[in-house]
Amino acid sequence: MGNAKTASLKNQAGGLDDITRMDYQLLFDRTPVGIYVVQAGRFHYVNPALGQILGRLPKTVHSQPLSSFIHPDDRVVAEDCRRRRDRETWSIRFQTRMIQADGKPVAVEVVESLFNDGSRVDHSDGPAFVGVVIDMTDRGQADKEARQRLNFEQLLANLSARFVNLPGDQIDGQIDASLKSLVEFLGNDRSTLVEVEGDDEHVMITHSFAVPGCQPFPIGPFPVARLPWFINEFLSGRDVFVRVIPDDLPPEATDERKYCREHGIQSNVTVPLKAGGELLGGLTFAFIRNQCEWPSEIIVRLGLIGEVFANALLRRRTEQALQKAIEEKNRLRRQLEQENLYLREQVILKHQHGRIVGHSDAITRVLADVERVATTDAPVLLTGETGTGKELLAQSIHELSNRKDRPMIVVNCASLPATLVESELFGRTAGAYTGAASAQVGRFELADGSTLFLDEIGEFPLELQAKLLRVLQDGHFERLGAAKTISVDVRIVAATNRDLEAAMSENRFRADLYHRLNVFPIRVPPLRDRRDDIPPLTWAFVEAFGRRMGKSIQCIPRKTMQQLQDYGWPGNVRELSNTIERAMILTGGDTLHIEIPAMSRDGSASHKTLKEVEREQILRVLAETGWRIRGTGGAAARLDVKPTTLEARMARLGITRPNRS
Numbered sequence: 277m278g279n280a281k282t283a284s285l286k287n288q289a290g291g292l293d294d295i296t297r298m299d300y301q302l303l304f305d306r307t308p309v310g311i312y313v314v315q316a317g318r319f320h321y322v323n324p325a326l327g328q329i330l331g332r333l334p335k336t337v338h339s340q341p342l343s344s345f346i347h348p349d350d351r352v353v354a355e356d357c358r359r360r361r362d363r364e365t366w367s368i369r370f371q372t373r374m375i376q377a378d379g380k381p382v383a384v385e386v387v388e389s390l391f392n393d394g395s396r397v398d399h400s401d402g403p404a405f406v407g408v409v410i411d412m413t414d415r416g417q418a419d420k421e422a423r424q425r426l427n428f429e430q431l432l433a434n435l436s437a438r439f440v441n442l443p444g445d446q447i448d449g450q451i452d453a454s455l456k457s458l459v460e461f462l463g464n465d466r467s468t469l470v471e472v473e474g475d476d477e478h479v480m481i482t483h484s485f486a487v488p489g490c491q492p493f494p495i496g497p498f499p500v501a502r503l504p505w506f507i508n509e510f511l512s513g514r515d516v517f518v519r520v521i522p523d524d525l526p527p528e529a530t531d532e533r534k535y536c537r538e539h540g541i542q543s544n545v546t547v548p549l550k551a552g553g554e555l556l557g558g559l560t561f562a563f564i565r566n567q568c569e570w571p572s573e574i575i576v577r578l579g580l581i582g583e584v585f586a587n588a589l590l591r592r593r594t595e596q597a598l599q600k601a602i603e604e605k606n607r608l609r610r611q612l613e614q615e616n617l618y619l620r621e622q623v624i625l626k627h628q629h630g631r632i633v634g635h636s637d638a639i640t641r642v643l644a645d646v647e648r649v650a651t652t653d654a655p656v657l658l659t660g661e662t663g664t665g666k667e668l669l670a671q672s673i674h675e676l677s678n679r680k681d682r683p684m685i686v687v688n689c690a691s692l693p694a695t696l697v698e699s700e701l702f703g704r705t706a707g708a709y710t711g712a713a714s715a716q717v718g719r720f721e722l723a724d725g726s727t728l729f730l731d732e733i734g735e736f737p738l739e740l741q742a743k744l745l746r747v748l749q750d751g752h753f754e755r756l757g758a759a760k761t762i763s764v765d766v767r768i769v770a771a772t773n774r775d776l777e778a779a780m781s782e783n784r785f786r787a788d789l790y791h792r793l794n795v796f797p798i799r800v801p802p803l804r805d806r807r808d809d810i811p812p813l814t815w816a817f818v819e820a821f822g823r824r825m826g827k828s829i830q831c832i833p834r835k836t837m838q839q840l841q842d843y844g845w846p847g848n849v850r851e852l853s854n855t856i857e858r859a860m861i862l863t864g865g866d867t868l869h870i871e872i873p874a875m876s877r878d879g880s881a882s883h884k885t886l887k888e889v890e891r892e893q894i895l896r897v898l899a900e901t902g903w904r905i906r907g908t909g910g911a912a913a914r915l916d917v918k919p920t921t922l923e924a925r926m927a928r929l930g931i932t933r934p935n936r937s
């Protein structure tokens with residue numbers, strides 16, 4: 277094998293046979309690697325390269341013990357290695373420190389093997405070894421850089437991990453902590469995060485960390501005009517690396533030169549922060565105590581750190597925008613709710629003005645219809661049980677219309693004798709019929725330019741319905757007994773608690789009139805279908821009657837109010853109003869006691885006489901006062917009557933005190 281190798285070397289070298297011993301000597305002398313021959317622990321040969329590693333001339337080293345050139349701390353280990361060499365190959369590889377002439381240690385790697393060249397060494401002194409010594413100083417530097425690279429990767433991974441899944445509101449805190457870690461790791465004096473502002477004239481300093489003894493950059497807006505070259509550089513997406521300030525600054529950076537001089541900045545490295553295709557700001561590293569010594573490799577990799585910050589900023593921005601959008605949505609919703617509330621209040625207030633009380637959904641819907649139709653001239657048909665407030669609503673429609681300056685004319689069709697309806701509505705000429713001595717202006721003429729409320733329209737005489745229909749259609753009619761046609765502009769609001777459709781099918785009501793009236797029907801719900809309105813209505817009536825009667829009621833027991841809400845109110849609001857009025861008459865003091873009519877929720881029930889109601893009320897108050905009639909808090913005072921009057925009534929109603937057992 278050895279011959280084969282030699283043959284191949286011969287071929288490559290183009291004639292190794294020609295190389296003389298002198299040539300080998302030259303080779304050893306010229307090689308940049310240290311070479312020595314050692315026997316019995318002493319140098320027999322040291323080439324110039326090893327002399328250089330040791331900082332000595334080779335001849336001064338000759339015959340010296342090898343161990344004396346090994347660092348004292350490494351000697352034992354090195355000798356041990358050399359002793360335990362492989363018996364087969366007789367070679368050994370170890371790392372150690374050698375000592376230079378000036379006493380400085382130099383890290384080396386040594387490879388030593390058995391040396392057979394009998395011409396150079398006398399084997400009677402034991403085996404000789406040849407050693408190759410490699411200076412590891414450069415290698416150490418490479419290792420240091422590799423270690424630095426590794427640490428940097430570690431820092432990068434840590435930074436990224438810190439920001440992953442971090443809620444938007446914690447990002448700022450983490451940026452502060454990360455700037456501190458960066459300064460500690462990279463050894464600069466101050467790290468600052470700059471964000472772009474909405475306006476072109478400022479950037480925003482959002483975070484800054486400085487080592488003790490150096491000032492952090494003041495947080496807040498910073499005018500671009502103070503460092504125009506520097507800011508525009510990184511805002512254009514370029515890295516800024518000025519290792520030696522002012523020498524490395526371009527001529528146009530005059531403001532920067534001045535600023536750095538004033539603030540003692542020796543070097544500056546800035547990376548732009550870009551994420552999502554957007555430039556968000558810059559991350560700057562300032563050197564104040566020393567100049568920047570970072571290897572270019574670190575500077576290149578700062579961009580990666582910039583990316584971590586940029587992504588965090590982007591996420592914070594996105595979350596802030598989202599949060600803002602949510603807040604705006606909530607604000608708009610609240611505003612809408614408030615406007616709704618306000619609108620409702622407006623409606624109620626407006627109608628309270630027209631004495632309509634209520635905030636239930638049912639009445640709110642009715643009021644909304646009233647609002648909607650009021651400003652048109654369309655006929656309105658109000659239907660609903662008696663006492664639900666149809667007339668009140670008719671009044672509201674009128675008051676909300678642009679006819680409000682003229683009074684609304686009311687005709688109760690049920691209360692007029694059929695014979696008088698025509699003249700009442702359409703007017704008459706003098707002598708139009710027997711007994712009509714003078715001419716009369718009808719309600720239609722009176723209502724010209726205003727509203728005519730036809731209450732109880734279901735009672736309108738069948739024979740006059742065609743005439744009514746004609747006025748509704750074209751506004752024309754003739755007074756009774758006159759040929760002259762009169763034209764009027766009248767808005768009709770009609771009301772009924774009758775079933776007009778049934779009347780139609782029984783031919784008591786004309787279908788064409790019905791359809792003409794029914795252009796905008798409004799159904800007014802019974803009070804039992806809007807029980808939420810009972811408390812405000814009760815209080816409204818208590819107030820109104822209290823004012824009239826000079827009484828001030830401060831309290832309605834919860835139980836009483838509940839009973840009012842539970843009751844069926846077949847007579848609707850009118851019945852509630854009457855009940856409150858009665859209770860107010862009977863109540864003394866500031867607490868309202870109401871005798872609730874004994875009826876079921878659906879309103880079908882027996883009606884009590886006033887006498888029965890009075891009896892029950894007196895009995896109840898007597899029970900509450902322990903049958904004490906006189907004095908403050910006595911039953912007479914509670915009922916607001918003289919004690920003698922109460923006693924007389926009790927006698928009349930047959931009320932006597934039950935025997936006490």
Ligand SMILES: Nc1ncnc2c1ncn2[C@@H]1O[C@H](COP(=O)(O)OP(=O)(O)OP(=O)(O)O)[C@@H](O)[C@H]1O
Pocket residue numbers: 631632633634660661662663664665666667668669731771772773813849850853
């Ligand atoms: N929402 C309300 N707020 C305040 N008062 C009301 C309300 N509804 C009705 N009232 C009062 O109840 C009473 C009856 O109302 P209104 O006469 O308008 O009812 P109606 O439906 O026209 O009755 P009818 O069918 O018997 O003519 C009136 O005193 C009215 O002021």
